[in-house]
Amino acid sequence: MFCRVNSIGIAGIEGYLVRVEADVSNGLPGFSMVGYLGSEVKEARDRVLTALKNSGYSCPPRKITVNLSPGDRKKDGTAFDLPIAVAVLGAYGVVPKDKLERVVIAGELGLSGEVKRIRGCLAIAAAAEELGMEWCCLPEGNRREGQAAGNIPVAGVRSLREMEEFLKYGPRAENIAEAEPEEEEESEDLPDFSDVIGQPHMKRAAEIAAAGMHNLLLMGPAGTGKSMTARRIPTIMPPLTLEERREISKIYSICGLMPEDRPLIRTRPFRSPHHTATVQAIAGGGRRPKPGEVSLAAGGVLFLDELPEFSRSVIELLRQPMEDRSIVVARVHGAYRFPADFMLVAASNPCPCGFFPDRNRCRCTERQVKTYLNRISRPILDRMDLIAEAAPIPYEELAAGKGSRQEENSESIRKRVHAAWLIQKERYQGLSVRFNSRMGRGELEQFCALGREEEQTMKRIYEQEEMSGRGRDRLLKVARTIADLEGEKRICREHLLEAAGYRRGVRFYWGGGWD
Amino acid sequence: MTEQEKQYLYLLCRIKGIGAVTLRRLWEELGSFQSIYYIEETDEMKKFPAFCRVAQKIRLGRSEQKKTEEEYHSLSEWGIQFITPFDENYPEKLKEIYDPPMGLWVRGKLPEKGCHTAAIVGARDHTEYGRAMAEWFGRELSAAGIWVVSGMARGIDSAAHRGALSSGGKTAAILGCGLKICYPRENYRLFQEIGETGCLISEFPPYAAPAAGNFPMRNRIISGMSDLVTVVEAREKSGSLITAALALDQGREVLAVPGRSTDPLSAGCNRLIKSGAQLADSPGDLLEIFSMKRQSERMVQEKNGKGLAKTEKMVYSCLDLQPKFLDEIIQQSGLSPGACMGALLELEWKGYVVRTANQYYGKKL
Ligand SMILES: [Zn+2]
Numbered sequence: 001m002f003c004r005v006n007s008i009g010i011a012g013i014e015g016y017l018v019r020v021e022a023d024v025s026n027g028l029p030g031f032s033m034v035g036y037l038g039s040e041v042k043e044a045r046d047r048v049l050t051a052l053k054n055s056g057y058s059c060p061p062r063k064i065t066v067n068l069s070p071g072d073r074k075k076d077g078t079a080f081d082l083p084i085a086v087a088v089l090g091a092y093g094v095v096p097k098d099k100l101e102r103v104v105i106a107g108e109l110g111l112s113g114e115v116k117r118i119r120g121c122l123a124i125a126a127a128a129e130e131l132g133m134e135w136c137c138l139p140e141g142n143r144r145e146g147q148a149a150g151n152i153p154v155a156g157v158r159s160l161r162e163m164e165e166f167l168k169y170g171p172r173a174e175n176i177a178e179a180e181p182e183e184e185e186e187s188e189d190l191p192d193f194s195d196v197i198g199q200p201h202m203k204r205a206a207e208i209a210a211a212g213m214h215n216l217l218l219m220g221p222a223g224t225g226k227s228m229t230a231r232r233i234p235t236i237m238p239p240l241t242l243e244e245r246r247e248i249s250k251i252y253s254i255c256g257l258m259p260e261d262r263p264l265i266r267t268r269p270f271r272s273p274h275h276t277a278t279v280q281a282i283a284g285g286g287r288r289p290k291p292g293e294v295s296l297a298a299g300g301v302l303f304l305d306e307l308p309e310f311s312r313s314v315i316e317l318l319r320q321p322m323e324d325r326s327i328v329v330a331r332v333h334g335a336y337r338f339p340a341d342f343m344l345v346a347a348s349n350p351c352p353c354g355f356f357p358d359r360n361r362c363r364c365t366e367r368q369v370k371t372y373l374n375r376i377s378r379p380i381l382d383r384m385d386l387i388a389e390a391a392p393i394p395y396e397e398l399a400a401g402k403g404s405r406q407e408e409n410s411e412s413i414r415k416r417v418h419a420a421w422l423i424q425k426e427r428y429q430g431l432s433v434r435f436n437s438r439m440g441r442g443e444l445e446q447f448c449a450l451g452r453e454e455e456q457t458m459k460r461i462y463e464q465e466e467m468s469g470r471g472r473d474r475l476l477k478v479a480r481t482i483a484d485l486e487g488e489k490r491i492c493r494e495h496l497l498e499a500a501g502y503r504r505g506v507r508f509y510w511g512g513g514w515d
Numbered sequence: 516m517t518e519q520e521k522q523y524l525y526l527l528c529r530i531k532g533i534g535a536v537t538l539r540r541l542w543e544e545l546g547s548f549q550s551i552y553y554i555e556e557t558d559e560m561k562k563f564p565a566f567c568r569v570a571q572k573i574r575l576g577r578s579e580q581k582k583t584e585e586e587y588h589s590l591s592e593w594g595i596q597f598i599t600p601f602d603e604n605y606p607e608k609l610k611e612i613y614d615p616p617m618g619l620w621v622r623g624k625l626p627e628k629g630c631h632t633a634a635i636v637g638a639r640d641h642t643e644y645g646r647a648m649a650e651w652f653g654r655e656l657s658a659a660g661i662w663v664v665s666g667m668a669r670g671i672d673s674a675a676h677r678g679a680l681s682s683g684g685k686t687a688a689i690l691g692c693g694l695k696i697c698y699p700r701e702n703y704r705l706f707q708e709i710g711e712t713g714c715l716i717s718e719f720p721p722y723a724a725p726a727a728g729n730f731p732m733r734n735r736i737i738s739g740m741s742d743l744v745t746v747v748e749a750r751e752k753s754g755s756l757i758t759a760a761l762a763l764d765q766g767r768e769v770l771a772v773p774g775r776s777t778d779p780l781s782a783g784c785n786r787l788i789k790s791g792a793q794l795a796d797s798p799g800d801l802l803e804i805f806s807m808k809r810q811s812e813r814m815v816q817e818k819n820g821k822g823l824a825k826t827e828k829m830v831y832s833c834l835d836l837q838p839k840f841l842d843e844i845i846q847q848s849g850l851s852p853g854a855c856m857g858a859l860l861e862l863e864w865k866g867y868v869v870r871t872a873n874q875y876y877g878k879k880l
C-alpha cells in the first residue's frame with residue numbers, strides 16, 4: 001500500500017513543498033529511506049518506529065520504503081518525523097488518506113509519540129497557505145506561530161494519537177483556537193530613553209539616526225551610557241507594521257527564537273553580538289543555513305559594542321549586507337539570501353583606557369591611541385553617517401539623578417521620528433528606497449537640491465573639512481533627515497551645519513579627509 | 516682659536532664618553548686640543564694617571580679619524596655650523612653654567628648677543644589648556660623680541676615653538692639627538708620651520724639617535740641658555756620638574772603656570788608655586804621680569820561680537836579658555852543640540868572658537 005503526505009522544507013527563509021511517500025509491501029522486512037536526506041532526517045527512522053510502537057500502533061513487519069521528494073534538494077532537520085509517521089500509518093491503512101491531499105504536516109517526534117516544537121513554523125504555514133492547502137498541522141507548541149502567518153487554519157497536535165484523531169474526525173476545538181487579538185499596550189518592560197541622564201548631543205544623534213536609518217558611531221569612555229543609548233534606539237523607532245512583524249518573525253522562527261506564548265515578534269529587534277562572535281554567527285550559515293545576527297537585526301538595530309575588538313573578518317563581512325540590505329550565504333547546495341536591512345550602531349572607546357583626549361586622566365601614548373583606533377577599518381568608518389561623542393558625566397549630575405530634571409521619554413521622541421518616517425514614506429512612494437540613508441544618486445539630486453546660500457555653506461564645509469564627493473553625499477542624506485525632523489521641505493543652512501558636526505569626529509580621531 | 520685647533524676639538528667632541536667638564540679641564544692643563552688628542556704619545560700622561568681612561572677612549576676614537584674629518588668638512592654642505600665656546604656666537608649664558616658643552620651643532624641663527632631668552636617646558640601628554648597656554652606664551656614672547664627656548668618634544672614644547680613661529684619665529688629648539696634626525700618624526704614641519712627662522716641646537720653629532728640618556732643633558736642646555744624657565748604643565752615627579760630644579764641650580768628664575776588643583780597635569784606646576792616659584796598666568800608676568808611693558812594684555816581681551824548672529828553670541832558667551840564639552844555648552848546656552856553645533860562650527864570659521872578635540876570647544880585667544 002502506498003501513501004503520500006505533504007510537508008514543507010525550508011531553504012533560507014522560504015518554505016517549499018516536500019512530498020513524503022511511504023510504501024509498505026511484502027518482502028524482506030525492513031525500513032529504508034531515500035531522497036537526499038541529511039543525518040537528522042535519516043535518524044527519523046528510529047524515532048518514527050519507536051514512537052509508533054509506543055503510541056500503541058501495531059505494524060506487522062513488512063518492507064517499508066520512504067521517499068522524500070524533490071530528490072534534488074537536501075532535506076534537513078527533524079520536522080519530517082511526523083509526516084513520515086503519518087505516511088507509514090497511511091500505508092498500513094491505519095489512518096484515512098482522504099484528507100492528506102490538502103493538509104501540510106510538520107513536527108518532530110519524541111520516542112513516546114509526543115510531538116515536539118520545531119523551527120520555522122511561520123515559514124511552513126506561509127508556504128502551506130501559498131500552496132493552497134486547507135490545513136496546516138503543526139506541533140501544539142508552534143500553533144500560535146503558525147497561525148500568525150495569515151489565513152490558513154492551523155491545528156496544533158500534541159501526539160501521534162491526536163494526529164490520527166485529526167485525520168479521522170477533524171480538529172478538536174482546543175487545538176485550533178485562534179489567538180485572542182493582542183492588546184495594543186506594551187505590557188513588556190521596555191527600557192526607556194528617560195533612563196539616560198544628560199548627554200543631549202548623543203541623544204540628538206540617536207534621534208537623527210533612527211529617523212533616517214543612518215548608521216551611528218558612539219565614542220566615549222566606559223560608563224557614559226553608550227550602550228544604554230544604543231539599547232534604547234529601537235524604542236524610538238515607529239512600531240512595527242503587521243507585515244514587518246511577519247517578516248521579522250519568520251527569521252526568528254527559523255532560528256527557533258520565537259517565544260511560545262507570542263505569535264509574532266512585537267518589538268523592533270536589537271541585537272548585540274559579543275565581539276568574540278564568529279563570522280558565521282554574524283553572517284549566518286551552518287550546515288543547515290540559518291540566519292545570523294545581521295538578519296536577526298533586520299528592521300531594527302545591530303549594535304557592535306567595543307567595535308575595535310571585533311575581528312577584521314567580521315567587520316569586513318558587514319560591507320556587503322550594508323550595501324545590498326540582504327546577505328547571501330553560499331553553501332555547496334546553493335546560495336541562500338537572508339534579509340539584512342538593519343541600522344548599524346557601534347560604540348568605541350577613544351583609546352585603550354577610554355579617557356582620551358582628557359590628558360589629565362588618559363596616559364596612553366599617541367601611538368597606543370592610534371593603534372587602538374586604527375583597528376576600526378576605514379571602509380566601515382566611511383559608512384558611519386553620524387559620530388556622536390559621550391563625555392564622562394560629572395558626579396553632581398548623576399547624584400542629582402532623574403528627579404531634578406525630567407529627561408524626555410522614548411514615546412515623545414518616537415513621535416518626532418515617526419513623523420519623519422511618514423515624510424519619507426510619502427517622498428519615496430513607488431521607489432525602492434524607503435529611508436534617506438538609502439538614497440542613490442538619482443534620489444539625491446531630486447530630493448536634496450540646495451538653494452544658493454546653502455550651496456555656499458556646503459562648499460565651505462567641503463573645503464574646510466577636506467571632504468570627498470562621497471562624504472558630501474553622506475552629509476546631504478543626514479541633512480535631509482534633520483530637515484525632515486524639523487518638518488522643513490528644503491534643506492537649510494543649519495541642517496547642513498549640524499550634519500557636518502556629526503562627521504567631524506572622523507578627522508579628529510583618524511585624520512585625513514572625509515569619505 | 517686656529518682652524519686646526521677647532522678641528523681637533525671636533526674630533527674630541529666626536530669621541531664617546533668624554534664629558535664637557537673633563538675636556539675643559541684637560542685643555543686647561545695641556546693648553547691645546549691637539550695635545551689632548553695625542554695625549555698618549557706625550558709624557559703628560561704620566562703626570563695625570565687619572566686621564567688614562569680618557570687616553571684609551573681617544574685611542575679607540577682615532578680609528579674613526581678619517582671619517583670624522585670628512586664629516587667635519589661636510590657640515591657646511593648640510594647647513595650645520597659647529598660652534599665652540601671660543602666662537603663669537605656661542606650662547607653667552609651657557610658659559611656661566613658648570614658644564615657648558617664644548618661643542619654645539621647648530622642649524623639656523625643663534626640668538627644675538629644680549630638678547631633675552633626664556634625657556635618654556637612641560638609635559639608631552641598635555642591638556643588643551645596647557646597647549647593653549649604654551650602657544651600663547653610662545654607667541655607673546657617672540658612678538659616682544661624674546662627668544663623662546665624649548666626641546667621640541669611632543670606636547671608643551673612643540674606648542675611653545677609653534678606659538679613663537681606664529682609671531683616672528685624667535686625660537687631655539689635644543690634636541691636630544693643629532694641635527695640630521697627629526698625626533699619625534701611627526702614634528703618634521705616644525706623642525707624645518709625652526710631651522711629656517713630660529714635655530715636648532717644639539718650637543719650630539721649629526722647622526723646621533725635620540726637615546727634616553729641624552730635628554731637630561733639636553734635639559735641643562737635649555738635652562739642654561741635661558742634667563743628664566745617657565746613650566747606650563749607637569750605631573751608630579753616629571754622630567755619638567757627636574758629641568759626646573761636644574762634651572763635653580765644654574766641660578767635661573769623659575770616660573771610656573773598654575774592649574775586646577777584636581778588636574779594631575781597641573782600638580783607639578785602647583786607644587787613649584789607652593790615651593791616658591793613665581794606664578795605666571797600670562798606672558799606679561801615674564802615680560803615684567805625683563806622690565807618690558809606689559810603689552811600683552813590685549814591678548815586676553817575678548818574679541819568683540821560684532822557681526823555674530825544671535826545664537827552665535829549666545830554660544831560664544833558660554834565659552835571659556837578651558838575647552839568645554841559640547842553637552843555643557845548645550846545646557847548653558849539653552850539651545851538645541853543642532854543649533855549649538857551649527858553655531859560652533861560657524862564661530863570656528865569666523866575665528867572665535869577653537870575646537871580642541873572632537874566635541875570640545877574653547878574661546879580662541
Ligand atoms: Zn587613554
